[in-house]
Amino acid sequence: MAKIDDVARLAKVSKGTVSNVFSQKRPTSDEVRERVLRVSRQLNYVPNHTARSLVTKKTMAIGLTIPHGSFFFSLFHTQFINGVILEASYYGYRVLLDIIPEQQVQTPFLTSYPIDGAVVMSPTTNDERIALMHAGQIPFVTVGKVMNEEIAHFTSVDNDNPQIMRSICEYLIDKGHTAIMFLNANALMTVSLDRKASFIQTLEKHGLPVEAHMLHHKPALNSSEYLDYGYAETIRVLGTERRKVTAIIADDDRTAFSTLKALKDLNLNVPGDVSLFVICGDLSMMVQSDPSLTSMDLQPSELGAQSVRLLMNQLGVLQGEFPEHVIVESKIIERNSVSTISS
Amino acid sequence: MAKIDDVARLAKVSKGTVSNVFSQKRPTSDEVRERVLRVSRQLNYVPNHTARSLVTKKTMAIGLTIPHGSFFFSLFHTQFINGVILEASYYGYRVLLDIIPEQQVQTPFLTSYPIDGAVVMSPTTNDERIALMHAGQIPFVTVGKVMNEEIAHFTSVDNDNPQIMRSICEYLIDKGHTAIMFLNANALMTVSLDRKASFIQTLEKHGLPVEAHMLHHKPALNSSEYLDYGYAETIRVLGTERRKVTAIIADDDRTAFSTLKALKDLNLNVPGDVSLFVICGDLSMMVQSDPSLTSMDLQPSELGAQSVRLLMNQLGVLQGEFPEHVIVESKIIERNSVSTISS
DNA sequence: GCATGGCATTAAACCGGTTTAATAAAGAGG
């Protein structure tokens, strides 16, 4: 690989000038620039990214931190990632997938992170990834609330979770549902706390006490129950325990699909006997399921894009005043999985 | 941020020694090591990744190149990525998502790639990403055949696509199906060429000529038909054109789901009227669909892991003799979407 | 004609580590 000195020598200029031709940080005369570029092409020269990074102190990469061991991500994650990658590319940034494997035997901290900032998905309470970023002075944006004791200020994007749950509950209540079961996300995730609180509050506001069988949390990823959580809970509550449930709210598409399967196995018609509502799902999948699923569109790719913009602002790449917390719109998409109950 | 000189000064040793304590490339006395580590902790020192990279010429990152503009990836991709990330982490490598956006207005080549090697998914014929890697001397492993004119040798992992199609076709033929429709992947992808050829060959071997309505290719991602390809083709061929089709082979899970929806809308029972077979799908989804879908398990995460191992071997990280091409096992998982036709 | 300013260019310092070659200290062998 040719280096800058080779080019400088052959083009009869100093390395500083070659540097300027490529970085365009200072002007160069047309004559010199062309000579340098010609020689570079001839030598197949390309500036070395690492050497540049060392002095500019920018790696031009951002980390995308996926939750601990989420080796199965849902379609929500997929779309979010797409949003991040696309938006980052607009600013010339690359995305380093920064997943901390379950068994964290890995490098406790052998070296600094080669990233300028990070987007942290699905923070948990007292998230250690966030603690690391905080300690390492790495700018970061979270998707969802940060609930670490030592961290007061942070930048985040989020949906309005309390409002989302309120809307969903009231949507269902309006349609006459009173026996509602909520298959929430994992209890450790900060979003699930908000949603749980809002679920309980909204139901109580309407005079509907929340009983134990109405609220469940997704088990940990490493548990054997993780994959068929929706199926198992539905069979247990509606089948074995014979509870009356007329509407189910599923936290994600995977849970929704497995719930759907359970309902079929229980010989319950959707939406005839039981209505099903999905919180975060992949649009294309929701449409193609049968029945197509009524859901809350959280705009995952928009969440991803916005989180990158906030991060770019923190990095000084994107000028202007940005709010500390961005709320991304979400709205109910009515399809065919929810019905009205005539009282 | 504390630098190595600060640590050296405070610990009263040379920077070379501090370097050795962290890199462990040369031995240090217990006494010195402890003193250095203590001071480092005190100063919150962490070796700078970029500086280290500059001299070692290793970025400890590999690129994961997703097909042009595949901003919707399927579950197959997701699992593949998981396999790559997990395996890479075993060798201390990080994964840089290297997606070349559709509109390639981006950096023609402002700087070298900050990666040591790359895994290239779904190569197309005369893939320019591969041409770039090749020109840039970056070791790479592809998933699927490389079909670039100027490249003779390459390392790859793959399923045995011809055999896969043969198995699937013969599996269906054994069950009495003769009117089989194949919803293939995009025509540009090298896998789709292999599968197409094998599909035609196998059917003809059994005296079943392949007519135009029996073979279709997924449209380009940027086209409006991309998302409901399965649905549209099924409605058109089985509905509008009223062709006789008793079995459909769908290339991926998304296509399968949308095909399933189309069959329901056509009032056709699966597998009673039409059988459905999926080539690459996410296990957890296939199970939860109704009926659960009979599919070919391509072991995407195994493909990902193997591709990383081959790459690590090329990078000299993993010793030993490795084959140039690795074939990952695939097998039919029988579920409930294929039935036997009594003649 | 001479001071003034603007601009492209350059030599040298710098970014923060690793690596090499030299050196000092400690052990082994005769």
Added chain:
DNA sequence: CCTCTTTATTAAACCGGTTTAATGCCATGC
């Protein structure tokens, strides 16, 4: 006790760029 190794440590060179401060050149204004 002296030489020969072995081992830990160090000073200096190096990785390949960017940035700073100095320089030379030309145009401008008075």
